[in-house]
Amino acid sequence: MSDSDSMAGGSLVAEHEHGPELRHHFATVEQQREASTLGMWLFLATEIMFFGGLFCTYLIYRYWYYDEFAAGSRSINIWMGAINTGVLICSSLTVALSVRAAQTGKRKTLIVLLILTLLFGVAFLGIKGVEWYQKFEEHHVPGLNFSAADLIRDYPQLHIDPHHVQLYFSLYFAMTGLHALHMVIGIGVFLFLLYESWKGRYTPAYHTPIEIGGLYWHFVDIVWIYLFPLLYLIDRKPL
Amino acid sequence: MSSAALNPERPNYLNQEYGIRSWLLTVDHKRIALLYLLSITFFFFIGGFFALLIRLELLTPAGDLVQADTYNKLFTMHGMVMIFFFLIPSIPAVLGNFLVPLMIGAKDLAFPKINLLSWYLYIIGGVMMLHCILTGGVDTGWTFYTPFSTAFSNTRVIEAGLAIFIAGFSSILTGFNFVVTIHRMRAPGMTWTRLPLFIWAHYATSIIQLLGTPVLAATLVLVVLERGLHLGIFDPALGGDPLLFQHLFWFYSHPAVYIMILPSMGVVTEVIACFSRKRIFGYNFIAMSSIAIAVLGFLVWAHHMFVAGISLYSALVFSMLSYLVAVPSAIKVFNWTATMYKGSITFSTPMLYSFGFIGLFTMGGLTGLFLAALGIDVHVTDTYFVVAHFHYIMVGGAVMGYMAGIHFWWPKISGRMYPEAWGRLAALIVFLGFNLTFFPQFVLGYMGMPRRYWQYPPEFQVLNVLSTAGSTILAVGYLLPMIYFLWSMRYGKIADANPWHAAGLEWMTPSPPPTFNFDETPVVTWEAYDYANIPAPEEVPVER
């Protein structure tokens, strides 16, 4: 849709006084930025409802089958979970700093920070992959090779119904899997942002994609901050 | 106001570019609205075809037209197609997409590419659903209750669930586009209280789409995982709880019915104001009642579960809340009626459909009062009483509103008038056919005929025959507009910018509009429904 047709004067911003990033259905750059930002917040609201459905299911079953959930929680690797939490928090730091770099026009800093963010993201996924593989070896993957025998043996003090333990692991994989999927998408988004930054597309006047990409990344981080205690820290006191 | 240019070759959004690529890769909200119009019409006829087969089977008490399994698939797929691929998109994706930017004075929606993406997601979901239908179908009921859907059904549940999951994202993206557009892209002077009530209705609808649909998405993911991997999330044999599924499902699916009805209430408001030549009575109350319906609609979901095994006390709470949500709808009906008082009324086709809407929605809504009464619901839930109730609202209400809107804005969309006499005839046929189809079902329900029954005891036959007869009449009523709208695109009288002399920014640009909607961005200095300052047409625009 070229801008050479049908735009006769009126209240439109003069045709060539804005950068190429202004889409022509917007009147001003501010309007576009506000729309994009509001859009990302609304999208995050939908994500809260999406994860919320799963969290709700999780909370109900945890209340009903506390012992089985506690046993399941003890069996996942708290150190990998904790390291991953640290990794994500650091990545949110680099994201926040990258927004600052874009705001102040520091292109090289911006690129370095985006690369660091990506490295942290990949590290998170790598550690998660190792964790999942460990679960696979322990026969804790529902639908594949699930067996609760080792948990029943290891925790005689807890009342363990194998079906209810499987429920814990089903929810564990569903929730961390969905989170990991969002991380993968986030990495894709940030690769795109890295590419565009490298091409010099972001300036102090226009860096909205970095801001809203950052919002998305922070959200995925916050979901993890809830997942970690809920899944890993149910009941770690000595039995 | 641009002068009426009667030259149909003037550049507009339809003739700006030709070729299939220009349509399939368009980001113009008006073209996307037409893409939706074609696709949802297609699915409407698929769903309608299933309905006809259901009614034909039910002509006789015995199961003698199709087998039991086939019948179970028919009602399931009728429900899934009609709800997810027709009703939920219908007005927002067709009329909303077309009109929201025009009504607020914008050049397009906030995110045109996301708008196109939402259509493609709808198509992908729709193709998956078609594939599911053609390769064996699904027989769980549109409600997917567990453990039947996850552990007992032998049909293509996962495919149907995923099709709906994908279509759900289409719905979320549409809602999200509208909210941002309405917040950020109003023309100068278009304050919140000058917005047409159609916009308020779509705003409220979009809030529901944004907040409710993701919960359905999460639920469908769990159902698909459970069925595919034999997990036990909702299956009691494996430690799960079937009632949890119902809570999660209805948490979306109840607000979903408000997604289906609010937009048509918005349409009816516009039509009644125009054909009474009056400002709508109680603007603030209608606007606030839309928001109230959206909020309260999230609090009543377990009224679908009064006999499901929930506790008596939670049933009491949900029943009371269900009565509260009826109040804003009642307010709207009274306000529409009051708008006609001392108006100057024309019986155009959109107005006839609006009368039909008010009457049938009132009846459907009043029967909701029956269902919300706990003692009555125990007897009539899961019977034809519920089927009649929701068809009165969805077909008598939402679809009539949709038809009113299509007729009202057809000149704007196509640049042509439809033939008025045929329009009125079709409206009358639909009204009569509808009542004959669904009123007997209230009686059937109270008599005790359960829903989803392929065969039934003989004493229910007379009422079933009446209902089937009505459905054939209803089908004719829906076929007629298909024919005359197509006819009008070639032979209809050419429409000027404002054939109805209606208020609203969309009428201040030519019919059909240019690609960027307005030659100059409008600056609004007048109130909504400024009919005091808009002269009525010299004569009622009637195409004979």
Add this chain to the structure above:
Amino acid sequence: MFENFSMWPARASTTAGNVDALFIFLVALASFMSLAIFIMITVFAVRYRRRPGLEAEQIEGSHALEITWSVVPMFIFLFIFGWGAFIYFQERTPPQGAATVYVVAKQWMWKLQHEEGQREINELHVPVGRDVKMIMTSQDVIHSFYVPAFRIKQDVLPGRYTTAWFHATRPGTYHLFCAEYCGTQHSGMIGQVVVMEPAQYQAWLSGGGATGSMAQNGAAIFQQLGCSTCHRFDTQGRGPNLTGVFGSKVQLEDGRTVVADEEYVRESILSPASKVVSGFKPIMPVFQGIVSEDQLNALVAYVKSLSKPPAGAAATPGMKPQAEMQP
């Protein structure tokens, strides 16, 4: 087609009359409101139809009207809510001393068993004038027990009990429908409730086929499965003495107190670790997968029989007295 045609269901229980009364009130209210709106619209449409010289009057609104037509409907609605809730409360509270019928639903039939031991398939014989309570569960998917003539309906779930009750008032034969879609033969899962005069019911009962009452069968299963090894009737058992337990409040080891109803007994057999009685160890084996639904129902009936009957309850004509197991 026209034989048996009617537009109102038979009314054969105490509940039916109450439900019909509210229904008729609502029909009257809805008719009145619909007619009022239809008439107003018609009158306005005709009176204010467009004609030369008639200008529309721009009326903004009226706060008084808006408040009136919000508040008045709301009070009417709350009144309806109250009435409906009252009926529902009665529907969901089975009276004390009701005779119990155990129902097991499965695709696609109803299996019913009287306490006296009679089994029925797709049919339920009951005497007129007697409270009857149904304890129901499903073997597979969700079903729903629906008798239109009694105006009662209750979903029947796998994995737990649900309850419904009625008090039949007219002899006759009435439809029993499954009202929750359950697969291929959902519409074939129908039967009948046969309400008989007490004398006829007595005759039907002694017609036989019963192999002992449910409680007696339950007692036998109790021995066979080894329950009596731990659940002794003295204080030496590794499990609680079950005399008088049913219907009483039970203190659990985690501090909670629960009422020992049918669901509690059922859960204690299928998943004993869920609720362990205070003072006892969680060593009861799990019987999930070992007992069938029929056996479970018999065991529940047996445990019930170990509680004293409520003081003053007269033996009902036609119903055999509950089995008593000598501790």
